[in-house]
Amino acid sequence: MDSPQHFLSPQPFDRAFLDNVLDRAVRMKHGADKRLLEGRSLGLLFFNRSLRTRTSFQVAMFQLGGQCVNLTSSSDFWDLEPEEGKVMDGSAPEHVKDAARVLSSYLDAIAIRTVPFGRNYDVDRRDAVIHAWAKQARVPVLNMESNVHHPCQAMADLMTLRETFGELKGLKVTLAWTANPQPQSAAPVHSLLTAGAKFGIEFTVAHPDGYDLDAGILADAKAEAERAGSTIRVVHDLTEGCRGARAVYARSWPSLECYGQPTVEAVKRSRFTSWIVDGARMRATQDGKFLHPMPVRRNVNVTDEVMDGAGSLVYQQAENRLHSQKAILATFLKS
Amino acid sequence: MDSPQHFLSPQPFDRAFLDNVLDRAVRMKHGADKRLLEGRSLGLLFFNRSLRTRTSFQVAMFQLGGQCVNLTSSSDFWDLEPEEGKVMDGSAPEHVKDAARVLSSYLDAIAIRTVPFGRNYDVDRRDAVIHAWAKQARVPVLNMESNVHHPCQAMADLMTLRETFGELKGLKVTLAWTANPQPQSAAPVHSLLTAGAKFGIEFTVAHPDGYDLDAGILADAKAEAERAGSTIRVVHDLTEGCRGARAVYARSWPSLECYGQPTVEAVKRSRFTSWIVDGARMRATQDGKFLHPMPVRRNVNVTDEVMDGAGSLVYQQAENRLHSQKAILATFLKS
């Protein structure tokens, strides 16, 4: 058996491959490739909640002639053991290995949203659960958001930027850390940075002291940017970060300095409630557009004025989840 | 963009419109209009449990060539903020406005069952949640039972009465409050009263002292009845209420005098356990039929004798949910 091709992160794919997916997404938005996946079944495994992802995948498969089988771990099934060789006398009655092999015999692909543990970053950064699935599955595994990556979101983000600006090379995009009551995963930011660098986007990452991105992800993205002829800079002031940007992409993420220490993180985080994307900051951009992977906490991440303003691309970006996922499905389920 | 036409209550629609929906429902029951919604997706958002509604909508869409995307808030997604302008630093990570806009870009319509809060009637009677969805959605919103209305149930009720009696004008129908361990929403009664009055049904509302229907709903229904040449009367004795009726429609509802005071309500309610539709009361009718929107608490709302008797229309009424919802879908998704 040939190993199936998975979509766990944008990292293994080159610009030409990703470009083809984006081109296909645009054609699909205009009605091409209908019923390309007639009779196919995609499993959706949710170990965490979802509104946009769940709905857009179900509509995507249906419009392509297939179906989704929607599986929510909290109500539908049980704990799965990811480690090999264990004596399984604990809470998990089944091994990922066996669930993956069995589901591979029913389904044409398996899409997974994993649980962000948030306890130990050395564990979480390895994304062990989705890699265990990918290792064992005999069909493609698609990442619907793991601890580290959210590649389907990144493809919708790039599609939206390309629709708006035409050319991605040299485009100034600010990845803006924002206030939020709880830490959220950095996965959408990691995937957009990883994929966007391959296209030569000029990223500015703006975050408070102590909220550095994962050093490995950032180093890889810088190397990719260099190959594509662009640079990535980091600043520690939101207004400075927005200056001159064509697009501001807002997301909160955790402090790796106190990862797994929620009380310490909460105190640190409470000092940065002024990190909100507002009208003044958007006026510092170069007629900049606003993006956000959603869900949005209005008047905490971003003001109503910006969210509802003419420069907001958030709904177009969310709609593009549907079209880009159809392109991803058509690409990976055919391979 | 033209504003989509929603189905939140029967109130805005005239008799001719509702008649067309009923005619279509009958044709659909006999097999017409197959696959009219080929490739369309209907979102079902449940903020409260459902068996009949969930199943009948999923079968309805499938038989019309579409699909449902089934979303249960308790396990699938999260709290949504309905108020505008809020600083969203509380439990809700997303605004109804944004969920509605995003889902509108994936789905062809959104059907919603809201949570009955039961705390403050001045709040609940405004049905703010479903109206917030309707205001923001770019696709039709269908009410699968809100605090105040259950229009899909009312259409199935009217279809069943028309099948049984032919003509609705002048038909004597008793809306009978019954015993029940907990208060239930008055939504099915409100919608049947509102819609039936337009057809000139002669309603008798029978309930114990202190269980008056919402004054605004009742006044509107009386005005509609008058226009249609009929009347609505209220009595406070179940046997008297059944006398001469062609149909008895049973449902419990809360006392508005002690709404939001569950202990007080429970004491008051416990005095009325004799409000059960039984054989003696049905023998006081004019060969009357029995209807109930279900679920039925046997031998509490109604005796087994009546439920299982020849005059029970409950299963036909429940089956008509399927046919009338197909007609509703065909009407609103095409508009």
Add this chain to the structure above:
Amino acid sequence: MDSPQHFLSPQPFDRAFLDNVLDRAVRMKHGADKRLLEGRSLGLLFFNRSLRTRTSFQVAMFQLGGQCVNLTSSSDFWDLEPEEGKVMDGSAPEHVKDAARVLSSYLDAIAIRTVPFGRNYDVDRRDAVIHAWAKQARVPVLNMESNVHHPCQAMADLMTLRETFGELKGLKVTLAWTANPQPQSAAPVHSLLTAGAKFGIEFTVAHPDGYDLDAGILADAKAEAERAGSTIRVVHDLTEGCRGARAVYARSWPSLECYGQPTVEAVKRSRFTSWIVDGARMRATQDGKFLHPMPVRRNVNVTDEVMDGAGSLVYQQAENRLHSQKAILATFLKS
């Protein structure tokens, strides 16, 4: 109305009938009978969790042109009262009778996984819940695992044995009790024993003292085996039970001597952790194959060596759930 034919257990069906279902399953595995159930809807009612059954039924119906409506009691609906004549003032707001009648008017068949109560075997052995559904439903009821039977699993088991060995008559199959942290239902073992005896399989049942199978099920299977010219023997040593077997089928089940007494059962059960299917025991077989209805607790029920060895049929067996259920659906939904 003719009473529909249900599939609650293999017991009422003769060998020829079951043989036809298996033949059809093989043809379906090779692509026959596509879209035989175009437009049909199957309800899946889960009162207990499921991964394999839920997924394989949804894929089966879709590949046959139909759909499943997936209903999970814990999140989607409510308690249902199974007893007739009750005054329903308790926790259940609806009667099985009414749910079954109403769902029969929407769905073409109803598949049910019941809750194993595990309190009182005299109650549980009657399988009252699934029989209440079967009595009231106007469409076929399919058992997706009740307290006593799991006939869909048994059909996949027999299909797998037939694929591997050709002829079932005289085939030596060992039903091996294994260690497990909690008791599991004996349903898969009951159904395989009941169905396999009709085909003349030579069963050996191996279990520790105090873990006797249900006497009635065993007596019926022995009578069927005798008619088919074979015998069923019981041994109390796992290695002895494996000796000479062509296939070993592993499953844990509860002790009927202390059913409903979890603490007593746990102590008894803790004495038998050596009841694991391992390489040494498999080498005592006659080139035996390994089967398990899953989920598998690795290195508790069976060692990794056996699970991942060349003699393991578990993934083929799990895949055959899909094909055999398509044959079951085609058989019962057409009748």
